[in-house]
Amino acid sequence: MTRPHLSPSTLAAGAGRPRLFGSLYAGNARSVMARGWRATRSTNALVVLSGFVEPIFYLLSMGLGLGTLIGQVQTVEGASVPYAAFIAPALLAVAAMNGAIYDSTWNVFFKMQFAKLYEGMLATSLGPLDVALGEISLALLRGLLYATGFMLVMQALGLNLSWWALLALPAVLLVAFGFASVGMAVTSYMKTFQQMDWINFVLLPMFLFSATFYPLSVYPQGIQYVIQALPLWHGVELVRGLTTGQVDPGLLWHVLYYVAMIAIGLFFTTRRLKALFLN
Amino acid sequence: MPEPVIVAQNLVKRYQDFVAVDGISFEVAPGESFGLLGPNGAGKSTTMRMIGAVSTRTSGKLSVLGLDPNGYGPEIRSQLGVVPQENNLDMELRVRENLMVYGRYFGLPHARVARRADELLEFAQLEDKATAKVDDLSGGMKRRLTIARALINDLRMLLLDEPTTGLDPQARHILWDRLFRLKEQGTTLLVTTHYMDEAEQLCDRLVVVDKGRIMAEGSPADLIRRYSSREVLEVRFGSTQNAEVAGRIQGFGERVDVLPDRILVYSDSGENELERMTAAGLRPITSLVRRSSLEDVFLRLTGRNLIE
Numbered sequence A: 001m002t003r004p005h006l007s008p009s010t011l012a013a014g015a016g017r018p019r020l021f022g023s024l025y026a027g028n029a030r031s032v033m034a035r036g037w038r039a040t041r042s043t044n045a046l047v048v049l050s051g052f053v054e055p056i057f058y059l060l061s062m063g064l065g066l067g068t069l070i071g072q073v074q075t076v077e078g079a080s081v082p083y084a085a086f087i088a089p090a091l092l093a094v095a096a097m098n099g100a101i102y103d104s105t106w107n108v109f110f111k112m113q114f115a116k117l118y119e120g121m122l123a124t125s126l127g128p129l130d131v132a133l134g135e136i137s138l139a140l141l142r143g144l145l146y147a148t149g150f151m152l153v154m155q156a157l158g159l160n161l162s163w164w165a166l167l168a169l170p171a172v173l174l175v176a177f178g179f180a181s182v183g184m185a186v187t188s189y190m191k192t193f194q195q196m197d198w199i200n201f202v203l204l205p206m207f208l209f210s211a212t213f214y215p216l217s218v219y220p221q222g223i224q225y226v227i228q229a230l231p232l233w234h235g236v237e238l239v240r241g242l243t244t245g246q247v248d249p250g251l252l253w254h255v256l257y258y259v260a261m262i263a264i265g266l267f268f269t270t271r272r273l274k275a276l277f278l279n
Numbered sequence B: 001m002p003e004p005v006i007v008a009q010n011l012v013k014r015y016q017d018f019v020a021v022d023g024i025s026f027e028v029a030p031g032e033s034f035g036l037l038g039p040n041g042a043g044k045s046t047t048m049r050m051i052g053a054v055s056t057r058t059s060g061k062l063s064v065l066g067l068d069p070n071g072y073g074p075e076i077r078s079q080l081g082v083v084p085q086e087n088n089l090d091m092e093l094r095v096r097e098n099l100m101v102y103g104r105y106f107g108l109p110h111a112r113v114a115r116r117a118d119e120l121l122e123f124a125q126l127e128d129k130a131t132a133k134v135d136d137l138s139g140g141m142k143r144r145l146t147i148a149r150a151l152i153n154d155l156r157m158l159l160l161d162e163p164t165t166g167l168d169p170q171a172r173h174i175l176w177d178r179l180f181r182l183k184e185q186g187t188t189l190l191v192t193t194h195y196m197d198e199a200e201q202l203c204d205r206l207v208v209v210d211k212g213r214i215m216a217e218g219s220p221a222d223l224i225r226r227y228s229s230r231e232v233l234e235v236r237f238g239s240t241q242n243a244e245v246a247g248r249i250q251g252f253g254e255r256v257d258v259l260p261d262r263i264l265v266y267s268d269s270g271e272n273e274l275e276r277m278t279a280a281g282l283r284p285i286t287s288l289v290r291r292s293s294l295e296d297v298f299l300r301l302t303g304r305n306l307i308e
Helices: A008-014 A029-043 A045-070 A083-113 A117-121 A128-156 A163-188 A193-209 A221-229 A231-244 A251-277 B044-051 B073-077 B095-105 B110-123 B139-150 B169-184 B196-202 B220-227 B242-249 B270-279 B294-302
Strands: A072-074 A080-082 B006-014 B019-028 B033-037 B059-064 B080-083 B157-161 B188-193 B205-210 B213-218 B231-236 B255-258 B263-267 B286-291
Touching (some): A083 A231, A117 A251, A128 A251, A193 A231, B019 B213, B044 B157, B073 B080, B080 B139, B139 B157, B169 B196, B263 B270, B270 B286
Parallel strands (some): B033 B205, B080 B157, B157 B188
Antiparallel strands (some): B006 B019, B231 B286
């Protein structure tokens, strides 16, 4: 503490060689993740548990209950599958979305506005990209836990119709990453609780209408285009394709959609955090 | 002379509609304890944020630890300890966890952070609070934890933004004692404050800042000698009488300041002035002779009280 200390990074800086991302990234997102893990363990364990059981309740009531009345449903590819097997992958994608959104919106909003957590983080050698990546990664980790649990339930109920279902796990992560990154970007621009409510206002209809509980073909053509522009529809179709084994190259479009979402979300989050805390 | 740890030349920070820092220049030597003294809104915190590499300057030159904060934010921040004006402790973590997690933000190895955390808990007199919730700590304890947290890395300089604002007198004295120890160990301190006594306790040298500009610079004793007198006599005649009496005491001491609630007489001996006053037939309701302080310097320089 008392002696002058020259860290390797100082020496590198003295040589006049700025790093790739300049002041944005210190390569230490894992410390932000580790912080979130500790905090969740001690204070938010119950919230985590509720996020896990919620989609399972939906699956049991609608898939098994309602499903006995409905019987078989046609997928986009034209195959006929039991109703529970039709909505289970959609619920999985929704669970990923909800988990990611919870972590990246309400949690982030609170930390920015009230806890001043990011202000403290950015006074250290961390950069805004470290904070963004760390928070989003934690949301993903949680999404992965939910998804794995849900997949096990699906397996037990015989709703995974193909070995392709294994790829649904990384697919769900991709979906969660997309929502977390856009969710955090949007949240970083919000200032009041009222604005935060808009997020729910967008999410609920998206959950209900994104071909979650019935095939897209029930809509007239015009509405189909609208639904197909929304992110959740891509997630639902991607995961459904994998768990029902209806795999074709068209699924890659859904993957591409999420890659774009991730890139755009990270870009705006980093830019906004920099403007807010390193102005 | 060793290379200064801070060199600011004509430093300016302008927001859309106002100028927070308006061309200030100063240098801080290693091991020095340097203060920015001024009222709220004088530009102290903004200056601190620019030095802490979390705010970019509008113009002027700034070098912190030999580096330009515009290009080397993370490098500079890795060698600073920062105590912000408001505690931003992590309320979701326990006391010791706050130190551990913060150390990891600097990318320091776990074992070293753990060792350091225990040393700092002792330094901050919080050993028996290691597993307590942050919310359950008193204001003074939270402040000490924030300072302990700022010391977790291998810092070369500690930035303290109003370290004791809002604390009760006892908590302030404990805190000053801790900061004084750091100073004795040779830690460079940069302190902003609007408390005179704090500046006199902690700062080797300071600048008086008002409206984004430097009004004066020197050691506390130096500034008092230059802009005030050795002692000050404070007398009150009651708010209705003050103005009337004022005319009759012009010429007392080196200088007289008439404030709404009291009259200040600057002099080498406050007692002598009080005797003269009594001899002249003036009977103040209350009188107080005290040492001159930075408060008087500020009043002299700006014509205003420091805390309104």
